[in-house]
Amino acid sequence: xxxxxxxxGSKRIGVAISDSSATIATPFTVINRSKKQSEDHRxxxxxxxxxxxxxxxxxxxxxxxxxxxxxxxxxxxxxxxLATVVDVPxxxxxxxxxxxxxxxxxxxxxxxxxxxxxxxxxxxxxVMLQSWLDTRKHVLDDDDSSEPQ
Numbered sequence: 001x002x003x004x005x006x007x008x009g010s011k012r013i014g015v016a017i018s019d020s021s022a023t024i025a026t027p028f029t030v031i032n033r034s035k036k037q038s039e040d041h042r043x044x045x046x047x048x049x050x051x052x053x054x055x056x057x058x059x060x061x062x063x064x065x066x067x068x069x070x071x072x073x074x075x076x077x078x079x080x081x082l083a084t085v086v087d088v089p090x091x092x093x094x095x096x097x098x099x100x101x102x103x104x105x106x107x108x109x110x111x112x113x114x115x116x117x118x119x120x121x122x123x124x125x126x127v128m129l130q131s132w133l134d135t136r137k138h139v140l141d142d143d144d145s146s147e148p149q
Contacts, residue, residue, distance in 0.1 A: 004053045005129025006044070007095065007121050008075055009033070013040065014121030016129040017051055022136070025129035027122035037078065041085045048086050055088050059095030059128040093132040098124040 001022045007014035013031040018024060029047075034040055048056065058079040061071040068076070076092065083090040102123035106116040 001054045002052055003055045003057060003129065003133065004028075004044075004048060004051065005057045005059070005125045005132065007059045007098065007125035007128060008078055009121060012121045013044070014123070014125035015044075015047065016122060016126035017053070018129060018133060022133055025126045025133055027119065027126040030119070030121050037081065038085075041082050044082060045086045048088055053088060056082065056086060056090045057093050057129055057132045058082070058090060059098060059125065060092040061095055064096065091132070093128060093135075095124070095128040098127040098131075101127050 001018075002020050003018040003022055003025075005016040005018075005025060007016075011033050013033065015028045015031060016025045017028040019026070031040065031043055034043075044056070047053075056079075058075060060075050061069075063069050063072070079090050079092055102120050105127075106120060106123060111119075
């Protein structure tokens with residue numbers, strides 16, 4: 001099952017994609033926001049079809065306390081709007097500190113600031129998507145281990 005992860009920003013949307021076994025997330029691309037959210041969603045829907053994705057995971061930017069602030073409420077609203085134009089389930093997943101983690105990874109790789117800015121959104125999407133994939137696998141593994149042998 002291939003899954004697309006989205007890091008929704010006001011100027012750019014970071015996109016990550018999983019392998020076909022939904023095990024490993026990889027940074028994929030960055031979509032520059034257009035003036036219309038509906039156009040951005042058409043681009044995402046086309047990407048879902050092209051990559052044969054079976055689900056989308058949207059990063060939910062909760063506050064450090066876990067509360068839904070304005071950014072999280074906007075992500076919820078946008079994911080609900082996106083769900084009306086794609087033919088796959090749209091999930092939300094906590095993305096706290098993913099951009100910080102992505103930036104740290106890129107700094108560790110000794111990327112210059114300008115180069116980091118071009119890719120940090122898709123790397124953050126990959127960090128978030130990998131977290132969702134790992135959580136999903138852990139839940140599925142737990143379900144399998146509770147079944148009678």
